[in-house]
Amino acid sequence: MKRKGDISVILVDNHPLVLEGLRAVLETYEHIKVVGTAEAVQAGLDISTRQSPDIVLLDINMPQISGIDAIELFKGAAPSTKVLMLSMHDSREYISASVLKGASGYILKDVPNEEIVRAIETVAAGGTYFSTGVSEVLLQQRRKQDNDPLPITAREREILTHLAMGRSNRDIAGLLNLSVATIETHRKTIKRKLGVSTTADLTRIAIEHGLTSAG
Amino acid sequence: MKRKGDISVILVDNHPLVLEGLRAVLETYEHIKVVGTAEAVQAGLDISTRQSPDIVLLDINMPQISGIDAIELFKGAAPSTKVLMLSMHDSREYISASVLKGASGYILKDVPNEEIVRAIETVAAGGTYFSTGVSEVLLQQRRKQDNDPLPITAREREILTHLAMGRSNRDIAGLLNLSVATIETHRKTIKRKLGVSTTADLTRIAIEHGLTSAG
DNA sequence: AGCGTTCTACCCACTACTGGGTAGAGGCCC
DNA sequence: GGGCCTCTACCCAGTAGTGGGTAGAACGCT
Numbered sequence: 001m002k003r004k005g006d007i008s009v010i011l012v013d014n015h016p017l018v019l020e021g022l023r024a025v026l027e028t029y030e031h032i033k034v035v036g037t038a039e040a041v042q043a044g045l046d047i048s049t050r051q052s053p054d055i056v057l058l059d060i061n062m063p064q065i066s067g068i069d070a071i072e073l074f075k076g077a078a079p080s081t082k083v084l085m086l087s088m089h090d091s092r093e094y095i096s097a098s099v100l101k102g103a104s105g106y107i108l109k110d111v112p113n114e115e116i117v118r119a120i121e122t123v124a125a126g127g128t129y130f131s132t133g134v135s136e137v138l139l140q141q142r143r144k145q146d147n148d149p150l151p152i153t154a155r156e157r158e159i160l161t162h163l164a165m166g167r168s169n170r171d172i173a174g175l176l177n178l179s180v181a182t183i184e185t186h187r188k189t190i191k192r193k194l195g196v197s198t199t200a201d202l203t204r205i206a207i208e209h210g211l212t213s214a215g
Numbered sequence: 216m217k218r219k220g221d222i223s224v225i226l227v228d229n230h231p232l233v234l235e236g237l238r239a240v241l242e243t244y245e246h247i248k249v250v251g252t253a254e255a256v257q258a259g260l261d262i263s264t265r266q267s268p269d270i271v272l273l274d275i276n277m278p279q280i281s282g283i284d285a286i287e288l289f290k291g292a293a294p295s296t297k298v299l300m301l302s303m304h305d306s307r308e309y310i311s312a313s314v315l316k317g318a319s320g321y322i323l324k325d326v327p328n329e330e331i332v333r334a335i336e337t338v339a340a341g342g343t344y345f346s347t348g349v350s351e352v353l354l355q356q357r358r359k360q361d362n363d364p365l366p367i368t369a370r371e372r373e374i375l376t377h378l379a380m381g382r383s384n385r386d387i388a389g390l391l392n393l394s395v396a397t398i399e400t401h402r403k404t405i406k407r408k409l410g411v412s413t414t415a416d417l418t419r420i421a422i423e424h425g426l427t428s429a430g
Numbered sequence: 431a432g433c434g435t436t437c438t439a440c441c442c443a444c445t446a447c448t449g450g451g452t453a454g455a456g457g458c459c460c
Numbered sequence: 461g462g463g464c465c466t467c468t469a470c471c472c473a474g475t476a477g478t479g480g481g482t483a484g485a486a487c488g489c490t
Binding site: 383384385395399402403406412414 | 476477478479480
């Protein structure tokens with residue numbers, strides 16, 4: 001029986017073998033209760049609606065409905081349920097998509113059992129869990145900023161920031177008390193150095209390098 | 216003494232009281248060894264260089280050098296060290312900045328002791344830890360996309376995507392086999408609907424809503 | 431049938447940006 | 461003291477985008 005303090009979990013994976021393996025691992029932990037397993041998203045949703053589990057361990061590769069799309073369905077079926085994705089891939093697209101859809105964590109299938117348990121505990125406690133390789137992917141933007149600083153001068157960076165915020169050459173000239181011609185020259189130099197030709201490109205690069213934010 | 220499997224931690228906070236409180240809490244756990252404490256970033260760096268701890272627990276509000284800037288310094292002083300931020304604020308700016316600079320986690324000072332320990336264990340194991348309120352903030356972009364869909368038509372969204380990728384009206388006209396005038400009309404309509412007037416604004420909105428990515 | 435919306439396309443005058451130059455003043459390095 | 465870079469600023473001709481219109485064809489809804 002599930003007792004107070006226990007964590008209820010349902011497992012959704014289209015491979016019966018993985019399902020049984022996970023159940024066997026998790027059952028060795030007293031405070032984790034596997035209250036259901038399903039080999040298809042729809043069956044999982046039915047269980048989830050009835051049981052409102054603390055955690056859904058969801059395989060990302062599901063036939064019919066993809067695991068990514070299923071995240072929202074599970075959140076809809078039982079709003080208090082946290083979704084923890086289980087995947088064989090550490091591809092950036094999957095991870096970002098999972099986070100955007102509201103998953104609380106993303107772990108790889110080849111991690112040690114203890115890490116799966118740790119992830120379940122962490123997510124149940126209201127945290128997020130992304131396993132080793134995955135956090136590297138999430139922090140990828142940082143590496144880009146570190147390893148690949150923009151090859152432009154400080155003044156040019158300043159101009160670029162204004163440009164990316166939607167200001168015209170004339171606006172910037174006014175702000176910085178410079179001639180419009182000067183801003184145009186800077187703009188040309190920046191474009192040449194960065195190898196782009198449009199304002200949209202400049203804006204994307206500025207956001208990418210943290211000079212301004214999208215939101 | 217630190218033994219194999221133990222987690223070595225140094226604490227950096229400019230409040231001696233917090234420092235002592237943390238030390239007292241962590242010392243009740245056998246596998247966590249506090250190998251140093253510092254009330255200033257520079258002193259913390261000195262310790263970190265000598266000890267190469269597994270974890271630096273770093274207060275975000277430090278005088279002189281901000282905790283955010285200190286993240287990079289600690290990563291530089293001992294590359295294998297993971298930085299776990301400790302903060303009283305769950306503001307979006309702090310959290311994003313921390314993640315971008317390379318912090319492996321962000322926890323609030325008012326969380327229960329067990330959560331701090333859990334965070335330390337998780338980060339030491341190579342994961343990331345963001346406590347309850349914090350993960351909400353990280354998932355904020357998702358909410359923006361869900362609650363605030365762009366009030367434009369599918370065709371306009373398509374045009375917007377191309378614009379944000381740096382394509383000119385003429386390029387897009389060519390791609391979609393339309394007249395340049397049509398693209399200009401769409402562009403005007405999109406700007407009016409979104410209440411902006413420049414390409415940079417369009418690009419920022421497109422990225423914000425996931426139509427294209429910054430990188 | 432009548433209405434609203436979307437997608438398409440054009441007109442016009444105006445402004446902004448582009449891409450090719452050149453160039454002087456000041457700072458830094460060797 | 462000569463060389464290199466940065467920041468400033470201008471010239472010019474050309475192209476692109478702006479912001480104000482209008483408008484027809486197609487579609488769905490009632």
